[in-house]
Amino acid sequence: MPELPEVETVVRDLRPLLAGRTITSVRRSAQNLRRPWEEQWTATITGTRIEGVRRRGKWILVDVRGKSAKDSPVLRVHLGMTGQFTVVNASEPEPNHLHLVLALDNGTELRLRDQRRFGSAEFFPSRGTLDTAMNADLGPEPFGMNAETFRLSMVGTARNLKAILLDQTIVAGVGNIYADEACFRAKLHPGRSGSSLTADECDRLREAIEAVLTKAIASRGSTIRDYVGGSGLRGGFQNEFAVYGRTGAPCPTCKTLVECVRLAGRASHFCRSCQLSAISRQPDKTK
DNA sequence: CTGTAATCCTGCGAGC
DNA sequence: TGCTCGCAGGATTACA
Numbered sequence: 001m002p003e004l005p006e007v008e009t010v011v012r013d014l015r016p017l018l019a020g021r022t023i024t025s026v027r028r029s030a031q032n033l034r035r036p037w038e039e040q041w042t043a044t045i046t047g048t049r050i051e052g053v054r055r056r057g058k059w060i061l062v063d064v065r066g067k068s069a070k071d072s073p074v075l076r077v078h079l080g081m082t083g084q085f086t087v088v089n090a091s092e093p094e095p096n097h098l099h100l101v102l103a104l105d106n107g108t109e110l111r112l113r114d115q116r117r118f119g120s121a122e123f124f125p126s127r128g129t130l131d132t133a134m135n136a137d138l139g140p141e142p143f144g145m146n147a148e149t150f151r152l153s154m155v156g157t158a159r160n161l162k163a164i165l166l167d168q169t170i171v172a173g174v175g176n177i178y179a180d181e182a183c184f185r186a187k188l189h190p191g192r193s194g195s196s197l198t199a200d201e202c203d204r205l206r207e208a209i210e211a212v213l214t215k216a217i218a219s220r221g222s223t224i225r226d227y228v229g230g231s232g233l234r235g236g237f238q239n240e241f242a243v244y245g246r247t248g249a250p251c252p253t254c255k256t257l258v259e260c261v262r263l264a265g266r267a268s269h270f271c272r273s274c275q276l277s278a279i280s281r282q283p284d285k286t287k
Numbered sequence: 288c289t290g291t292a293a294t295c296c297t298g299c300g301a302g303c
Numbered sequence: 304t305g306c307t308c309g310c311a312g313g314a315t316t317a318c319a
Contacts, residue, residue, distance in 0.1 A: 002312060006312075081296090082312080083312095114296095117297085118296065118312095163290085175312055224312060226311095265290090265292075
C-alpha cells in the first residue's frame, strides 16, 4: 500500500496527535513483523516523550526523548504492503492484525496494524547514527533533486525505467503505483532502458515524479484496499490514476486502451500510444 | 551487471 | 456454494 504519498500523509496526520505526548505503556502481539521486536525495547521506550514524527523514503521515524537527558532514540516503522499506523481513543475496540500498541498519556493509543506482516517496527538508541545509516541505503528524496545527479543515475544503467524507479537507492519513496504514473506523465515507456534516455527525457521523468507525488499527497495518497492515514481516513488519489490498475480502460489522453506487462517482477501499466518504447523521432533538420 | 524467481504473510476476486 | 489459483501498495536474497 504505502508509497511516499501515503507515508507522508500518515506522518502529517500523526504529528499533531503525537507531539509532546508521553508513552505510558507498550503492548504487542505474539507475532513478529518483518523484524522481531526485542524485549528490552519495551522498557526503554516506556516513559519517553515524543518529540516529533518524520518521514524518510517510505520509513516513518518517531523521535522520542530518552530518560537520560542526552538520549535521542527513534522508533522506526515501515508499513510494508498493508500497514496502518493510527492514533485512536484507547476505548476503541481492537481490530485483528494489531501488532504494536503504544498507550499515550491523554487516553489515546498509537496502533500499528498489519495484515500481511511485511511491515516492521524497530527501536534505535541514536537518531544521528540511524540517520547516517539510512542515508547510506537510500537515494535522495524526490523533491528538488539535482538534475545532473538524476541524469547520471539514469543514463549509467541498462535497467528499465520501472526497475530504476523502484530502486530506493536511486530515488527514495517511489513504489509500483507512482512509478507507472510518473512514466505516463513523462510520456516514457516503463520498459525503456535508462541508458537510452536523452537529457531532456531524464529531466521530464524527474519532473514527472515530483509532480505525481505532489498531486498524490494533496489527495492524501491512494487507497486500493487497506491504506488509511494516521487518523483513519482513506486516500483519494486512486480516483485520479491515469494508468495504474486501468488495464483495458481508455487512456485519459488519447483513448487508446491501457496495457499491462510485467517489468521488474511487477505489474506495469502504460499507454502504447502516449508512451513510446523508442526515442521519439526528431524532425529532420536538413529540410 | 541484469533479470528472474522465491520468500516473508493474509485475504480477495476470478473462474471452474 | 465451494474450491483452487493468482495476485496485491514492499524489500531482500539467491541464482542463472
